[in-house]
Amino acid sequence: MGWRPLIGFLIGTGLLTLANGMFNLLVGPIVESRGLTEAMIGAIVATGSLSSLVLRIPAGNAFRSGRATALVMAGTVLAAMGYGLLMASAAPALAVLSALQGAGFAVATTAGMAALMERRPAGVGSGSLMGWYTGSIGIGYALAGFVGGTLADGVGPRGALTAAAGAALVSGWVTARSIRRLRRHRGTVDESGAPPLRGWVRGMPTGVWLGFAIAVYINLVNGGMNAFFPLYALGLGLSLSQIGVLSGIHASLASTVRFGAGPLLSRASYRGVTVAMVGLTGLGVTAVAVPRGFIPLMLLVAMVGSARGVLRVVSGAVVMEAAGSSSRLGGRASGIYLAGLDLGNAVGPLIGGVVAEVAGLRGSFLVLGILPALVFVAVGAALSGRRRSGEPTAARVKPEAP
Numbered sequence: 001m002g003w004r005p006l007i008g009f010l011i012g013t014g015l016l017t018l019a020n021g022m023f024n025l026l027v028g029p030i031v032e033s034r035g036l037t038e039a040m041i042g043a044i045v046a047t048g049s050l051s052s053l054v055l056r057i058p059a060g061n062a063f064r065s066g067r068a069t070a071l072v073m074a075g076t077v078l079a080a081m082g083y084g085l086l087m088a089s090a091a092p093a094l095a096v097l098s099a100l101q102g103a104g105f106a107v108a109t110t111a112g113m114a115a116l117m118e119r120r121p122a123g124v125g126s127g128s129l130m131g132w133y134t135g136s137i138g139i140g141y142a143l144a145g146f147v148g149g150t151l152a153d154g155v156g157p158r159g160a161l162t163a164a165a166g167a168a169l170v171s172g173w174v175t176a177r178s179i180r181r182l183r184r185h186r187g188t189v190d191e192s193g194a195p196p197l198r199g200w201v202r203g204m205p206t207g208v209w210l211g212f213a214i215a216v217y218i219n220l221v222n223g224g225m226n227a228f229f230p231l232y233a234l235g236l237g238l239s240l241s242q243i244g245v246l247s248g249i250h251a252s253l254a255s256t257v258r259f260g261a262g263p264l265l266s267r268a269s270y271r272g273v274t275v276a277m278v279g280l281t282g283l284g285v286t287a288v289a290v291p292r293g294f295i296p297l298m299l300l301v302a303m304v305g306s307a308r309g310v311l312r313v314v315s316g317a318v319v320m321e322a323a324g325s326s327s328r329l330g331g332r333a334s335g336i337y338l339a340g341l342d343l344g345n346a347v348g349p350l351i352g353g354v355v356a357e358v359a360g361l362r363g364s365f366l367v368l369g370i371l372p373a374l375v376f377v378a379v380g381a382a383l384s385g386r387r388r389s390g391e392p393t394a395a396r397v398k399p400e401a402p
Contacts, residue, residue: 005181006121010132012175013112014140016076019168020105021144022151022160023048023083030085030157031094040091047095048082048102053342055106060114060335065184065327068115069176075108076172083165104168106338112175114334117320118327119182128262130316138255138309206383207322208333213383214274214315215340216347217376218308221285223348224368225250225304229288232361236292246297250305257309264310265317273314274380278373280307286369289362 027048031041063071082101088094113133120129151160233243265273284304291297315337323333348368355364 003121005178006132008174008178009112009116009182010136012171012173012178013109013133014136015167015171015174016079016105016108016112017137017140018144018147019079019083019164019171020101021141022148022164022167023101025145025148026152026157026160026164027085027098030161033157034089034091034094036091036094044091044095044098048098049342049346050102051099052102052106053339053346055103056110056335056339056342057332058335059107059110060331060333060338061328063111063114063327063331063334065115065118068111068179071111072108072115072176072179073172075104075106075111076168076175078104079108080104080165080168083161083168085161106342108172108175110331110335110338112179113316113338114327114331115179115182117323117330117334119179119184120320121182125262125266126317126320127265127313130320131258131261131313134309134312134316135255135258138251138258138312142251142255204332204336205322205324205329207318208336210380210383211315211319211322211333211337212340213376213379214311214318215337216344217278217372218281218311218315219341219344220348220351220372221281221304221344221368222308223345224352224364225285225288225348227349228352228356228361228364229301232288232365233297235361236297238294238297242294246294246301249298250301250308253302253305254309254312257306258313261310261313265314270314270318273310277307277311277314278376280304281311282369282373284369285365288369289365 027045028041031044036044059071059075079101082097082099082104085094085097088097116129116133120126148160148164151163230243230247233246234240238246281304284300284307288297288300291300319333319337323330351371352364352368355367359367
């Protein structure tokens with residue numbers, strides 16, 4: 001098989017995350033322009049995230065190999081419909097459109113990841129493939145701020161959202177076409193290999209739940225950082241341009257490091273890499289509460305961003321290995337894993353906000369750096385106990401070439 005279908009898939013994935021990032025950038029200002037209160041704005045924005053979280057598991061359960069292209073196309077069409085925010089003014093209509101965008105994004109990305117898992121090209125390891133896949137996601141989000149802001153200033157929010165909707169639709173076509181051309185190289189797809197719905201927790205391989213736990217952890221920390229780091233940095237006397245540079249360093253490293261994570265995973269066990277990166281993340285976030293200068297903060301956000309990128313690849317590779325060749329199991333594993341990202345992104349700002357109210361912004365970084373890491377270690381130990389008890393899992397296999 002040539003590389004063109006895989007490259008096309010990665011381009012389609014990047015286009016969808018570019019569109020989603022532009023929506024996230026513009027939805028707040030657009031809703032505010034309707035004269036709604038801050039609380040109503042927050043509720044409308046939250047409906048998108050909530051619908052995405054709720055749809056992950058059903059989308060994964062609905063996935064079959066033969067439905068992959070239909071689910072991707074349907075998801076991108078739903079997402080594009082949500083970009084019609086400028087056509088509505090009433091709060092209920094805005095909430096529905098936000099929910100449509102979140103639901104469509106969830107369906108398309110869940111089906112897309114599941115399809116890629118069962119179509120891994122021969123000779124390409126899980127770590128390398130997840131590095132490329134998550135790297136394309138990161139690049140899409142990294143470009144979203146620049147593209148969305150530039151378009152909004154140049155042609156207005158309506159033109160920017162129209163461009164985002166177009167990117168989502170093109171993404172659906174490119175990704176679906178690439179999926180049809182990608183051939184499965186993982187053996188016979190066993191449609192009966194997934195556990196029944198009511199047996200998910202006990203029947204799902206440990207590797208899937210480990211990937212879920214890592215996903216919750218990295219986005220919990222990232223969500224809290226994104227919500228409160230700019231406010232904290234302003235309080236230290238940094239300028240908005242300096243804060244933008246720090247955010248750009250964090251996002252850029254979190255994206256680009258993923259492309260080189262495959263070779264790292266071929267030389268080290270998933271366990272060692274995970275422990276090291278969780279330790280670096282916890283140390284870096286905790287230490288943010290200490291320095292007051294731009295250069296120390298730059299080094300810390302670079303460390304946290306790099307660790308986040310590697311953990312994103314490790315988590316996806318572990319899930320891919322655990323899913324095996326079952327189409328149904330792959331769909332459900334994809335839904336569970338991506339739901340972990342949504343859950344962490346929702347919980348992180350909540351934890352940071354509650355702690356900041358009690359102990360200040362500095363205290364929120366101390367808690368975000370220490371508490372999630374300790375909880376993750378406890379969960380990881382419990383999952384390791386399940387593995388030692390005899391449950392089959394891909395955690396024993398390095399996430400590299402089969």
